[in-house]
Amino acid sequence: MTCQKLWTRNFIALIAANGFLFASFHFLLPTITVYAASLGATGAQIGLIGGIFGYSAIFIRLFTDTGVRAFGKKKCLYAGLLLCVASVLGYMLFPSADAIIFARVIHGLGFGLSTTFAAAIAAxxxxxxxxxxxIGYFGMGSTVAMALAPAFGLYLLAESAIWLFTASIAVSLLALMMAYACKTKEAVTELPPTPPLRSSIRNRLCEHGTAGPSLLTILFGAGYGSVNTFIAMLAAEKSVENAGLFFVIGTLFVFISRPFGGRLLDRYGAFAVVLPGAVSYLLALGIMIMADSLTGLLVASVFYGLGAGALLPALLTWMLNMVRSDRHSAASATFYNMLDIGTSTGLIVLGTLAGSVGYTHMFMYVMGIMALFLLLAVFQYYHRSEQVLAEAEEL
Structure with a gap:
């Protein structure tokens, strides 16, 4: 069997586009609320600025089918990237809390389109x-962005908000250039008619046939978002300094796990990656809870990187493999919707809980969420095995 070429010009351009897109996003993730507070935003406005982005992205992904039918995947990707540029320009030109909230909605729409169609075209x-x-390699750009861009964004904001927004616009434009450099031709496919609205709302949110990995993605979104957001608070509660090294080491092990995890998935299927990835992530959480030094947190970061590096691309690939090629956009939208629902809802619930019980005890609840993830994954694995055996007996 001949080995099909992976590293094409189009694939490399998409990796770069995705990396620049996430760099622009992560420049602003820790800084936009700080900037809004400096303008006199209230606590409620700051909370809205932080939360409305994800729900805006979820909303626009409900209409990915409509976008594909009307314009095609590449034009939808271009539109999303242009909306990202326009929204950051809005942050810079209209320095008020209300204007930032409005621009944040636009940014969520653009980010929702961009992430969905970049992944769909990559597939x-x-x-x-x-x-x-x-898919593992495709996510490398976003992994680098997550590790480096937040700290750089904070540095730029300390110098000047104009510098921060200019840098974010610049990398968004680079993402647009890289996306344009991807010269794929969209396959002409006879698509079935759009289903009636009353029967398609559920399928627009969660593509038909992907319920299993969708539920797991919601749970992982809560577990993943909680670590990314609250690890610094946990370190402060334990009086551990230099907690930023957690992400440096974690990112290194994400790089190590993704290529191996991808090859394992292609050879043995999603469960061969999802099950050990969940175990690794549970170990990371357990070590984080028990750690009382930087060394302990860095050991946890190794298992965090191995687990997250395996689970994120495996869940996305699992969904893509469950649908026809003309449904890749819908499957990609489902993945990001479920991840955002889990992350946004988890941060609200777990953040509120942490205010009452502290971050160490809050992460015990996160362990419970990931234990439920593992149990459901094992159940789906054995349920699928029984189906395969039943089908084999019928032949």
Missing amino acids: DVIPAARRGEG
């Missing part, structure tokens, strides 16, 4: 037999 570009490996 089309990657050879089907190497999709797990390819």
Whole structure:
């Protein structure tokens, strides 16, 4: 069997576009609320600025089918990136809390379109037999952005908000240039008619046939978002300094796990990656809870990187493999919707809980969420195995 080529010009352009898109996002993730507070935003406005972005992204993904039918995947990707540029320009030109809230809605719409269609186009570009490996590499750009961009964004804000927003606009434009450099031709497919609205709302939020990995993605979104957001608070509660090194070490092990996890998925299926990834993430949480030094947190970061690096691309690839090629946009939208629902809802609930019980005890609840993830994954694995055996007996 010949090895299908993965590293094409189009694939490399998409990795770069995705990386620049997430760099722009992570520049602003820790800084936009700080900037809003400096303008006199109230606590309620700051909370809205932080939360409305995710729900705006979820909303626009409900209409990915409509966008594909009307304009195609690449034009939808361009539109999303242009909305990202316009929204950051709005932050810079209209320095008021109300204007930032409005621009944040626009930014969520643009980010929702961009992430969905970048992943959908990548799924089309990657050879089907190497999709797990390819999706793992595709996410490398966003991994680098998550590790480096937040600290750089805080540095730029300390110098000047104008510098921060200019840098965010610049990398968004680079993402647009890289997306344009991807010269894929969209397959002409006879698409079935759009289903009636009353029967398609659920399917627009969660693509038909992807309920299993969708539920797991919601749970992982809560677990993943809680670590990314609250690890610094946990370290402060334990009087541990230099907690930022957690993400440096974690990112290193994400890089190590993704190529191997992708190849494992392509050869043995999603469960071969999801189950050990969940165990690794549970170990990370347990070590974080018990750690009382920086060394303990860094040991936890190793298992965090291995677990997150395995689970994120595996869940996305699992959904993409469950649908026809003309439904890749819908499957990609489902993945990001479920991740955002889990992250946004988890942060609200767990953040409120932490205010009452502290961050150490809050992470015990996060362990419970990931234990439920593992139990459901094992259940789906054995349920799927029974189905395969039943089908084999019928032949």
